[in-house]
Amino acid sequence: MKTIAISGKGGAGKSTISALIIRWLKDQEMGPILAVDADSNVNLNDLLGVEIEESVGAIREEMKRSAHKLPGGMTKQAFLEYKIHASLKETRDFDLIAMGRPEGPGCYCYANNLLRDIMKNLSDNYSFIVIDNEAGMEHLSRRTTQNIDHLVLVSDPSARGIRAAARISKLLKELDTRIGEKLFVLNRVKKHIPDVLGKVIDEEGLHLFSSIPEDDTLLQMDQSGKPIWKIAEDSPAYQAVHHMMQKLLKREKNGV
Amino acid sequence: MSKLIATKAIRGAHALVKRAEEELHLAIQQKGPETKVEFPNTGYYLPVSHGILGLHIQTLEGLQDLLDEAKKLLPALPTDKLWVPYLGNTLDAGMATLFADEIIEAIKYTQDPPPYLIEANPDEEHLWIGAADDIIMRERGIEFVDGTAPGFAACVGYCPTNEMAVKIARELQEKNLYVFMSAATDGKSMAQQLREEGIQMGWDTRLVPFGDDVTATIHSLGFATRAALSFGGAQPGDYQRILRYNKNRIFAFVLALGPVDDEKHAQAAGAINFGFPTIADTDIDQILPSGICTYEHVVSPVPLEKIVSKAIEVRGLKINITKVPIPIPYGPAFQGERIRKEDMHVELAGQFQPGFEFLTTKDMSEVDDGKIDVFGPEIEDVEEGVQIPLGIWVEVAGREMQPDFEPILERQIHDFINCANGVFHMGQRDINWVRISKEAKAKGFIFHHFGTILHAKIHGEFGKIADKVQVQIYTREKEIVELRELARKVYKQRDDRLADMTDEAVDTFYSCTLCQSFAPNHVCIITPERSGLCGAYNWLDGKAAFKINPTGPNQPVKKGKVLDADKGQWKDINDFVFQNSHKTLEIFNAYSIIEYPMTSCGCFECISGLLPSTNGIMIVYRDYTEMTPSGMKFSTLAGAVGGGVQTPGFIGHSKQYIGSQKFISADGGAKRIVWMNKALKEEMAPVLTEIGKLEGVEDFIDKIADETDAITEEEVLEHISKKNHPALAMPPLF
Numbered sequence: 001m002k003t004i005a006i007s008g009k010g011g012a013g014k015s016t017i018s019a020l021i022i023r024w025l026k027d028q029e030m031g032p033i034l035a036v037d038a039d040s041n042v043n044l045n046d047l048l049g050v051e052i053e054e055s056v057g058a059i060r061e062e063m064k065r066s067a068h069k070l071p072g073g074m075t076k077q078a079f080l081e082y083k084i085h086a087s088l089k090e091t092r093d094f095d096l097i098a099m100g101r102p103e104g105p106g107c108y109c110y111a112n113n114l115l116r117d118i119m120k121n122l123s124d125n126y127s128f129i130v131i132d133n134e135a136g137m138e139h140l141s142r143r144t145t146q147n148i149d150h151l152v153l154v155s156d157p158s159a160r161g162i163r164a165a166a167r168i169s170k171l172l173k174e175l176d177t178r179i180g181e182k183l184f185v186l187n188r189v190k191k192h193i194p195d196v197l198g199k200v201i202d203e204e205g206l207h208l209f210s211s212i213p214e215d216d217t218l219l220q221m222d223q224s225g226k227p228i229w230k231i232a233e234d235s236p237a238y239q240a241v242h243h244m245m246q247k248l249l250k251r252e253k254n255g256v
Numbered sequence: 257m258s259k260l261i262a263t264k265a266i267r268g269a270h271a272l273v274k275r276a277e278e279e280l281h282l283a284i285q286q287k288g289p290e291t292k293v294e295f296p297n298t299g300y301y302l303p304v305s306h307g308i309l310g311l312h313i314q315t316l317e318g319l320q321d322l323l324d325e326a327k328k329l330l331p332a333l334p335t336d337k338l339w340v341p342y343l344g345n346t347l348d349a350g351m352a353t354l355f356a357d358e359i360i361e362a363i364k365y366t367q368d369p370p371p372y373l374i375e376a377n378p379d380e381e382h383l384w385i386g387a388a389d390d391i392i393m394r395e396r397g398i399e400f401v402d403g404t405a406p407g408f409a410a411c412v413g414y415c416p417t418n419e420m421a422v423k424i425a426r427e428l429q430e431k432n433l434y435v436f437m438s439a440a441t442d443g444k445s446m447a448q449q450l451r452e453e454g455i456q457m458g459w460d461t462r463l464v465p466f467g468d469d470v471t472a473t474i475h476s477l478g479f480a481t482r483a484a485l486s487f488g489g490a491q492p493g494d495y496q497r498i499l500r501y502n503k504n505r506i507f508a509f510v511l512a513l514g515p516v517d518d519e520k521h522a523q524a525a526g527a528i529n530f531g532f533p534t535i536a537d538t539d540i541d542q543i544l545p546s547g548i549c550t551y552e553h554v555v556s557p558v559p560l561e562k563i564v565s566k567a568i569e570v571r572g573l574k575i576n577i578t579k580v581p582i583p584i585p586y587g588p589a590f591q592g593e594r595i596r597k598e599d600m601h602v603e604l605a606g607q608f609q610p611g612f613e614f615l616t617t618k619d620m621s622e623v624d625d626g627k628i629d630v631f632g633p634e635i636e637d638v639e640e641g642v643q644i645p646l647g648i649w650v651e652v653a654g655r656e657m658q659p660d661f662e663p664i665l666e667r668q669i670h671d672f673i674n675c676a677n678g679v680f681h682m683g684q685r686d687i688n689w690v691r692i693s694k695e696a697k698a699k700g701f702i703f704h705h706f707g708t709i710l711h712a713k714i715h716g717e718f719g720k721i722a723d724k725v726q727v728q729i730y731t732r733e734k735e736i737v738e739l740r741e742l743a744r745k746v747y748k749q750r751d752d753r754l755a756d757m758t759d760e761a762v763d764t765f766y767s768c769t770l771c772q773s774f775a776p777n778h779v780c781i782i783t784p785e786r787s788g789l790c791g792a793y794n795w796l797d798g799k800a801a802f803k804i805n806p807t808g809p810n811q812p813v814k815k816g817k818v819l820d821a822d823k824g825q826w827k828d829i830n831d832f833v834f835q836n837s838h839k840t841l842e843i844f845n846a847y848s849i850i851e852y853p854m855t856s857c858g859c860f861e862c863i864s865g866l867l868p869s870t871n872g873i874m875i876v877y878r879d880y881t882e883m884t885p886s887g888m889k890f891s892t893l894a895g896a897v898g899g900g901v902q903t904p905g906f907i908g909h910s911k912q913y914i915g916s917q918k919f920i921s922a923d924g925g926a927k928r929i930v931w932m933n934k935a936l937k938e939e940m941a942p943v944l945t946e947i948g949k950l951e952g953v954e955d956f957i958d959k960i961a962d963e964t965d966a967i968t969e970e971e972v973l974e975h976i977s978k979k980n981h982p983a984l985a986m987p988p989l990f
Contacts, residue, residue: 078670082682085689125592
């Protein structure tokens with residue numbers, strides 16, 4: 001089981017890249033894949049062209065709210081596990097789970113402790129876990145998502161986006177989450193990377209792993225509400241993700 | 257951990273890597289780099305390097321890569337002056353050791369003839385049989401997965417007497433464990449001792465003599481690695497999964513018998529990577545804190561008489577013997593497996609079809625042991641991908657059986673069915689949910705087998721109380737809906753019985769130290785009548801959590817001698833709290849807000865506080881952010897009450913506790929409540945009205961003030977005087 005997490009500033013294209021990675025893994029027949037939507041602002045499910053009925057966050061709230069009126073005799077562990085498995089959106093190519101909105105006030109130690117165990121057991125059933133993370137990385141800091149083998153830090157071609165990626169990278173060092181490697185990816189690149197951005201990248205101590213070109217196909221799909229899941233294989237963004245993933249998996253094979 | 261033991265392991269690793277380098281150099285010189293190396297008849301190459309690194313070594317030259325990896329991992333020897341964390345380095349040294357072992361063992365097989373007998377069992381002349389081939393692996397490996405053999409003991413060294421060696425071997429065999437023997441010390445080994453006593457050895461008797469060299473220990477770990485590759489679905493090179501699989505599924509450990517030298521220390525370090533602890537009979541340095549292994553890593557000195565039981569305890573091994581006669585593999589390894597929709601043949605009950613699970617007691621004469629009936633379509637009658645209803649009705653008879661055990665046995669249906677490979681089970685009672693995979697169906701699994709599993713497991717695990725078991729499986733809606741109504745009536749009776757459970761009725765409470773990460777001196781004691789203050793845990797949850805994770809934050813605590821029945825004080829509870837609050841709290845009353853009240857972490861749902869002039873208390877829920885009559889808002893109160901300090905006059909508690917008979921019962925109980933924030937009051941109204949009735953107080957709810965009546969203590973006093981609140985007539989609080 002390998003975990004790939006995608007993070008970066010809001011609007012950098014995390015969900016798009018997540019969806020492209022999932023699609024690529026499916027095309028390579030590397031499944032089963034578990035897609036985790038851990039960004040409550042954007043909906044990965046729309047990009048993948050599926051509906052989601054209930055999120056983990058909502059289930060957690062429900063459990064907390066009705067703590068003393070759970071279905072009789074059922075422990076909270078059993079209840080939560082049942083509900084989470086039931087919330088999983090299943091397709092032929094991947095399963096999707098939505099983490100939902102962040103925590104409200106009150107104590108979450110107990111609920112998150114249960115959640116960690118359940119998520120861990122669930123993850124063991126898949127070859128790849130792809131996590132679309134929100135910028136704040138709440139699920140990582142609460143350790144409700146798994147350790148990560150490859151963290152893809154995405155930025156749009158802006159100084160602010162690059163700095164945000166660098167900040168996330170530093171922040172993660174302080175967390176108790178094990179991260180295999182961090183890969184910096186620049187998204188929506190027009191032809192070439194302007195020198196001024198190259199300088200910011202260097203200043204922040206980042207190393208460019210891959211760049212994804214600006215792709216009109218994506219824009220058009222977005223405008224017409226067509227899920228990115230259906231993208232044509234010859235589109236430039238898909239091709240770029242293809243090269244990125246090949247490189248990523250090859251590095252892994254070589255034990256980098 | 258101690259620097260001493262790390263130093264020994266690292267020193268041993270250096271010696272073995274050096275030896276591997278020399279032997280490899282020599283072998284290449286003598287035989288040429290293209291010389292083939294392999295363990296006989298295996299498709300796993302050299303299993304440890306294949307599994308952990310993904311290497312496909314086939315020649316002497318190929319071993320060079322493995323040697324390079326070993327060297328890369330080899331940490332520097334700790335110097336006299338340097339003190340650093342050692343566990344990481346020791347683990348690396350352990351892994352380097354395993355690589356060196358594998359190189360040395362592989363070279364042995366290039367000798368003609370090899371020093372090992374290539375058979376499943378030793379013969380008269382040859383004792384040592386070396387690496388297991390794939391036929392043995394397939395035959396024996398599945399036993400590790402389905403629980404027939406829970407694991408193995410890798411025995412290194414020798415016992416002081418032959419008699420002792422035989423005794424230990426027998427004890428391990430009785431537990432269904434495999435005994436892997438290697439690494440002689442001063443030319444003496446356990447396998448030789450067994451041979452001198454005429455004991456039959458080999459894979460057939462589960463007493464396997466690998467080799468006398470210390471490096472032959474690798475064949476134990478090679479076996480473990482292959483188990484993860486072939487049964488755990490791990491890919492070569494996915495070392496994390498391989499190691500985790502072994503930690504979680506293969507209950508193995510190392511018994512270090514007799515003197516332990518540097519190279520054996522290095523082997524122990526290698527085994528720790530797999531989550532296998534080492535138990536020694538001689539006095540070596542211990543590694544007690546847990547981390548990689550489930551519990552301790554190295555334990556010594558343990559007398560030989562007790563070494564097997566100690567090893568089982570340290571490895572966290574549970575012995576489970578029953579073989580379930582179904583055509584698919586069965587064992588705890590398959591718990592938590594999700595059947596994806598893609599792979600599913602049929603879904604039973606769940607969100608779209610009715611279902612239930614029910615277990616009941618019958619008279620001995622009414623139960624025909626082992627009788628299993630299926631009412632409705634069997635698996636071959638249903639099309640692929642459909643959803644159908646499911647009812648499971650279990651009848652148990654036994655001399656020791658009591659209705660109180662029914663829910664406990666019934667809850668086990670989940671675990672029992674989940675252990676079948678290709679069967680997914682969730683939920684319980686009338687919200688059960690089952691999936692059966694296409695693969696399980698192809699292997700011959702049918703609905704009837706639910707009964708087979710339950711019959712076998714209830715006998716196996718509850719043999720003491722269950723003498724006869726019969727099972728009915730329903731897959732037709734009509735009967736299921738009818739029987740579900742019957743079952744629901746019983747569920748309700750059980751719940752009512754549970755709700756009536758009192759603190760006096762049990763002799764054990766449960767602790768909760770989940771929040772010690774931020775309130776290090778706080779301990780919750782959860783009783784049937786006082787749930788955890790966060791509202792998340794009740795007594796049953798504590799009990800269930802302990803069953804699931806025996807070393808977790810919820811531990812059973814015996815009450816011990818009653819010191820004060822009214823205030824709720826017990827000797828053993830006091831002792832436990834004292835120890836676990838890091839000696840900050842000596843006395844504790846479960847039912848009082850005034851005298852030695854229970855402490856809080858900070859997760860409380862509610863805070864109760866004294867309002868002295870009213871002779872009563874106020875309760876505020878954590879969502880209420882406005883001022884309270886105590887002159888403090890919830891946040892300020894929380895700061896004063898949380899953090900594990902005793903604050904007489906204040907307690908944090910769950911909503912549920914307000915309705916408990918034991919709610920500050922030492923101080924007069926719920927009748928003391930003079931103020932609540934409105935939302936909480938409304939939510940608790942049914943419970944409080946009930947209490948009012950019992951206490952003979954009319955319109956009790958109306959007598960309790962809220963923020964619309966009063967926000968200062970004076971206003972509260974005014975309100976309750978006007979309403980003639982019962983607190984005013986009660987004895988003074990202090």
